[in-house]
Amino acid sequence: MADGPCGDERKAVKVGVVVCECGGEIKRSVDLAALEKGIAADPVVAGVFRINYPCSAKGLAAVGEAISKRGLSRMVIAGCSERLFGRLFREALSGFGIDPSFVGFANIRDGMAPGGAGGRKAGTAKALNLVRMAAASMAEALRVEVLEAGIKPLCLVLGGGVAGMAAAGAVATRGVKTVLVEKEKEPGGLLRSLNAVFPSYRRADEFIGAMLDEIAGDLVEMVTGAEVESVTGHVGNYEVTLTGGRKIEAGAIVVATGASVLSPDGLFGYGDNDIVVTQMEFEHMLEGDKQPGGKIVMIQCVGSRNPERPYCSRICCTASIKNTILLKERYPSAEVTILSRGFAEYAGDLDRARDMGVKIIRYTPERPPVVGGNSVEVFDTISGMETTIPCDLVVLAAPIVPSESTRALAAKLRLPTDEYGFLIEPQPKLRPGEFVPRGIYVAGSAHWPCTITEAVVQGYSAGSRAFDLINAGKVSKSAFVAGMEEDLCRGCSRCCEVCMHGAIEMVEAEDGMKRALHMPIQCTGCGVCVSVCPSGALSLKYATWRQVGSAIEAIV
Amino acid sequence: MAGSKREKRAGVKVKKAAGKTRSGKRRAGRRPGKAQAKGATGRRAGAGPRLAIIACTWHPLESIENAAREGYTYGPDILVLPVRCTGAVTVANILRLFAKGLEGVLVLGCKEGDCHYFNGSERCGEIIEETREILEWGGIAPERLGFTLISGSEGRNFEDALDAYMKDLKKTRGRRKRVA
C-alpha cells in the first residue's frame, strides 16, 4: 500500500478550505481575516473561502461553486464539529465530485478562547493550527474504497440448549438453512438435569420438547455429539470444521454454548458431609418417590458474591424458591429454612414460598452458617442472635460459572471473554449480544448467567440478527480500516493477539514463515494492531503514518 | 471492584462523585479561560501552556464538545486532535508532538469496559507507559504526558480531567528547569 497519494492522484491534490462564520459565532474568538490570510499562506492550501453557514443549502451551493471554479479535489471544513456536520458535508460534497474520504474537518468553534483582544489573537493562532493540521492530513489522505463480501446463506448455531434452539428457530422460520451443533448426544443443555422450571412450573423435558417442535423441519439440521474443531474465514464466509471432519460454510454464527454449575467442593462440608447436596442434585431428588428430607436448610450464594467470584449468579434465588415450592406442594409437612444474603429482585415466587411457611434467615459473609452433622448454626442478622436449626438435608445454591467448553470455543473463534471467562461483546451497552463486525452473535448463559426466559429471548434476538445479515446477501462498508503491507511483516503475531475483532489471522506463507493476514471486511479500524506492529507493516488507511506525521509537522 | 463492569452492563447506575450543578449552568471557578490564566509559561505572550489533547472520538471527544456547548473554554493554545480510538496512538506520534515544542500531551480514552473496540484504551495505557519511560530517559518529566480515561460524555468529565492534568503539569515546571 502506497503511503500517501501517488502518480496522477498526487498531481490532482488540491486542498481547499472553507472557513465558516457560523453567523458571527466564530469571529467572537477568532479574527477571521487574519485566519484567512494565515491559511492562504500555507503552501498545502490551494484556496480558502469564507462562507456564512456552509451547512445551509445556500452555503453548500457556494462551496460547490468554489470547488468547480478552482478545480479543488479535497476539502477542509473549518467550522463546527465533525460529529454534527460530518455526514452532511461528506454527502453533499460527493455531489460536487469530492470523495468522502477527502473531506476533513477543523473544529474552530467549540471550546475556543473568549473574546477580547488577547484572547482573539491566541484563538486565531489556535484556529490556524487546527486548519493547517487538517489540510496537511487531507493532502496526504488516501482514497478509501468500499469493501464488499458475499454471504453464505447458512447460519451455524453452536450449542443445543434453550438459547441455541431458540436462535435456530428464529433463523429457520424466516427460511434460512441452519445447522445446530450440540456437543452432547441430546439437545436441551442444563434443562436436561432440571425437574420443573420457573415460572411455568412445566416439566423441563416438556419444555425441551416444545423447543424441539419449534425447530422441527427441513431447515434445521441437528448435528449431535460434535464440536467445533477449527474455524477460518470472516464475516459472511466462515469455514468451520467439526470434530469428525465435517466442514460447514456459514455466513453467520450464533454461539449459545451455555455455562456450567460450580461444584462446591469443600464448601459447607460438601463432599464430606452426607447431608449436604447441591440444588442441581436436589432437583433429581424431587423427581424420586421418596421425600428428600423432613427438615431442610438451603444456603444461598455458595461460592459466589465473594472476592473470587464477586458476581451474582442470577438464577439461584429463583431455583431455590422454585424447589421449595415444589417440595412443599408435595410434602406440606416438610420444613424449609432458606439462609440468604438478600434475595435478588427477580427472585421468583418469594411471596408464595413465604405463604407456604418457608422460613428465611439473613446471614452475612462475615459470619457464614456452620453445617454440622444434623444441624446448621447461623447468626441471624435481623435478630442479632446465633440460632441452631436442626435439619436432615442441607442444599447448597452453587453459581453458574463459565464452562471450559465455551472458553475453548472462544479461543478458536477469537472472541473476547471477561475476567471470569464469560463471553463479552465489544459494545455491551450499544450492541448487546453482537460481535460487530463479525457476524457472530451470542445468546444465553455463555454470555452471563440468565434465566430460561432470558436465554430464549436472547436466542430469538441473536437468530433474527443473524438472519438480517444473511438476508442482506452481502456486507459492504467504507474501508475506514487498517491496511497491511505484507512484505514488511515479520510474523511476530502481536497484532493477531491484540485484535479483538478476529480481523487478523496468522497464516503460513510460501517460504514457510508465518505471516499476518489482515481481513479488512472484519476490521473496525481501531488501530490497536498498528500501535503494536514493530515493523510498520500495519497502518490505518484513513489516518496513515504520513497523514498523522504531516499534520503534526504542520503545527506552528 | 471487579464486578463494576458488570454492574454497568446490567444498567445499575454508578453514582458519580458529588457535583453540584449539571443543569447547563456554568460552575463557579470554571469560567472561561481559567486553565489558561493559571498556567502562563511566559514563552508566548498571553498564552497558556501549549498542549495537545489526543481524544478518542467516542466518550472523550463528545465530552469535550459538550463541555464547549456548556460554555467551558480552555486555553487557546490547547489543540484537540481526534483519533478514532486511543488504541491507535503510537509512541512515535506522541514523541513527535513533544518534539514540536509542546509542553504537554494529554491522551483521553474511554474507561475500561466502555472502549468501543474492546481493548483500545487498555492498549493505549501500555503505550503511555512505554512513552513515559522514553521521556524520562530524554530528561522530560513523564507527567507531562497525561492519560485519563473518561466514562460518559458529560462535559464535566473533560473539565475535571483537564483540571487534574493542569495541576500535575504545574508540578513538573520546577523540575523541568533543573533537567533541561
Ligand SMILES: Cc1cc2nc3c(=O)[nH]c(=O)nc-3n(C[C@H](O)[C@H](O)[C@H](O)COP(=O)(O)OP(=O)(O)OC[C@H]3O[C@@H](n4cnc5c(N)ncnc54)[C@H](O)[C@@H]3O)c2cc1C
Ligand atoms: C439448579 C438450577 C435450576 C434452574 N432452574 C431454573 C428455573 O426454574 N427457571 C429458569 O428460568 N432457569 C433456571 N435455571 C437456569 C437455566 O438452566 C439456564 O437459564 C439455561 O439452561 C440456559 O440455557 P443455555 O441454552 O444458555 O445454556 P445450556 O442450557 O447450558 O446449554 C448449552 C448447550 O451447549 C452445549 N455445548 C457446550 N459447548 C459446546 C460446544 N463447544 N459445541 C457444541 N455444543 C456445546 C451444551 O452441551 C449444552 O447442551 C436453573 C439452573 C440451575 C443450575
